[in-house]
Amino acid sequence: MNQAQPQAATLSDPGSRSTEFVAVQGGGETTSAASLLIAAYLMMWGLLFVFVFLSWRRQARVETRIAELEKAIAAGGGDGGAGQ
């Protein structure tokens, strides 16, 4: 967070614009650890919730289909295996 002010001052100074790019080894790391941490946790929980939601929705559809089929079989008098 302390890096925000110097960075803003640098960006607002036209004289500090890059006029060339020079290859360096390594380079400075500027990615915030907090944003990476939050992104990782959101990604994991998001993935989990999507998986659970899709499973739940599919299970609901399958249960509906089972009920329809059992009803159709029972209506036709084919009660022999409907309850298996």
Added chain:
Amino acid sequence: MTGTKDKLFYALLAATAAIFAYLIAYIFLVTPLAQLQAGGLAQKIFYFHVPAAYAMYLCGGVCCISSALYLYSPTDARDAAARAGADCAVVFGAMVLGSGPLWAKKAWGVYWTWDPRLTTTLLSVLVFVSVVMLRAFAGNGEAERKFASALGVLGTVTLPIIHYAVVMWGGNHPTVITKTGGGLRHPAMSHALLVGFVAMTLLAGLLMWCRARLTLSLSRVARLEEQAIATGQIDY
């Protein structure tokens, strides 16, 4: 589900929710920051990342054992367990492969490198993805089930390679969890990791239960459809 199974399921669900609530609070409020070389604050990804990898092994193990049993003597329950194991292994594998690069960006400066452990993890997850895709798109016949079972067994064989990849081939990946006690130098770190393992075990159990139930329901639909077609109740 029967009444007893319902009660057990909801008890497991409540226990899982409670332990995850405790774990998240503990990770963010109690565990100390690690050194900057390990990612600093981003190192807290570790407490979900490693248990998710362990859960992937667990689900892969269930897939392997159930697949082997299915190949020995096919039943719907064994097929459902094998399929559930593969499905959940993909989910936990995606968690590992999604969270790892975000941590690596801070600790190593890059999202991805072809480190032995990362590469073998990716390969294993892709094998489980192939099992899931095969079951989703190649039909539900006996031959497809057996082929997927064989692939499930083969996919699980790659899991120990992930674990020993660091030992055999080196690489950048941390090796803080060892047989001799590990490299977690604060009791709160060890506690958070232990709770993470318990939480992910419960979560893996719950997810596999749900997916196995779904697969059994799909098998039942297939049988009822055959019966309904045979008796002329529905046209296909």
